[in-house]
Amino acid sequence: MPAADMPLIVDLAGRDDELRAPLDDLRLGRWSAARDLLRRTGPDWELRTSRSLVLSVGAGSLGAIKAWLSEEPFSADALMMWARVLTREALRAMDEGRDRDLVLQAGAFARDACFGAVGRWPEDPVPWVDLLRLAKLPVGRGGLRLLDPYFIQRLQLWGQSIEMNRWDEAPEKALFPGPWPLLHEADRRHPGSREAYHRMREYAELRAPWLAVDFARWASGGALEDSASALHMLPLHAFVTEYQRRHGSGEIGALSFWTSDQIRHYARRARFGWFESTPPKQRSRLSLLDLNYLAFTLVASGEDGAAAVFNEIGPYATSAPWETFSTSLRRDWHSEFLRMRASVVRPRVRHR
Incomplete structure (x- = not known):
């Protein structure tokens, strides 16, 4: 840990x-x-x-x-x-x-x-x-x-x-x-x-943000039989982009967006269908960016399991998605990462 x-x-x-x-x-x-x-x-x-x-x-x-x-x-x-x-x-x-x-x-x-x-x-x-x-x-x-x-x-x-x-x-x-x-x-x-499906998601985002969410749901749904597929993470990426658009335009607040049933559902599915389904010895191959997205979404949505994801991330933070979230709230993304990590990870105990 x-x-x-x-x-x-x-x-x-x-x-x-x-x-x-x-x-x-x-x-x-x-x-x-x-x-x-x-x-x-x-x-x-x-x-x-x-x-x-x-x-x-x-x-x-x-x-x-x-x-x-x-x-x-x-x-x-x-x-x-x-x-x-x-x-x-x-x-x-x-x-x-x-x-x-x-x-x-x-x-x-x-x-x-x-x-x-x-x-x-x-x-x-x-x-x-x-x-x-x-x-x-x-x-x-x-x-x-x-x-x-x-x-x-x-x-x-x-x-x-x-x-x-x-x-x-x-x-x-x-x-x-x-x-x-x-x-x-x-x-x-x-x-x-992983990259091919994310490139298609990005293409969909250029057409309309909601199309990217639809595509991500479709692609992740096709990954159900392959339970350790990184395609389970696609909706979480699409949700971050959707949050950036809607929060930036004042349509919705951060708390109400991230604690919705839809996001909690896909956060759980990514946790169990991708992260937990990957044997611990193979998790070093998992996308570092995806791990950061999963840790963020689990904490923001109030779901369990983020501590194990932070354990896999170790010190290797990526600016996304923390920067997207912190910028909308006028915060530094490093501080936001550390704050969220501290909320689920116990501080180091110093022995004299």
Whole structure:
């Protein structure tokens, strides 16, 4: 059990000690440690997806990955990482409000890099995850199909909504039109891919916040048979975004939002269906971000079990979701994390 006064460590690598040296090297323009790490990771899709995302964020400039690709142009890992960093740059251009033509050009470069990675290692789900990320760019609904290297073979599927129970039947209870074939490809290679489903949730949020909640419920409902699936966490992420929108507009207070029956239901389901269903020896692989979301939601909703989640988090806090909540209340997120942790974790007893 962590002490209530345990100091916080905010670190991209989190609890993954093997990530630290490659991250440091990438910042210095060296890529060999990242190559070796991904080579050791192999087709562990969950770890490959999460590690490659952190490496792409921590890489900073494109220089190190570009140098790696120049040195090893046929490396599946180098091609995948090149797609990762170009996707990051395209989305950054959009978030910074750059000219639309420039954003779309950056998106086209990233798309082509993803296609190259798909061709080099067809079994790899990561390029499909990045294609889903690119769906957030202002390409228009018709332009989404251009993100699919196989769209000609399945042209009839584009622009349709997904059927609630099956991937391969005509839609009856539709969610919304969108890049479902891209999610299908990622899910086919890595069933229940955490990042792929979160990218689809983010796409839904751009259309309407309530669509993201509907999607999260649908996706988590499909995870019932796979009880340890991270998809159980999707509704909690969607609720944080919904809270940010509604609380910011003055529609609802914090207490009434987080203590609703709906949120308590999904908090319990995430606790038992994801966290408690994961054997303790395997919990070090759980997403640190998800652990922080679960700890926050359990405390905010008044549900039990947060102490064990804080134990797994240890000192490795993530700014989300604490920052979203604390900003709306004009508080510091570090203080909010420590306050909530202290409410369920006993302080360290000092012996003389």
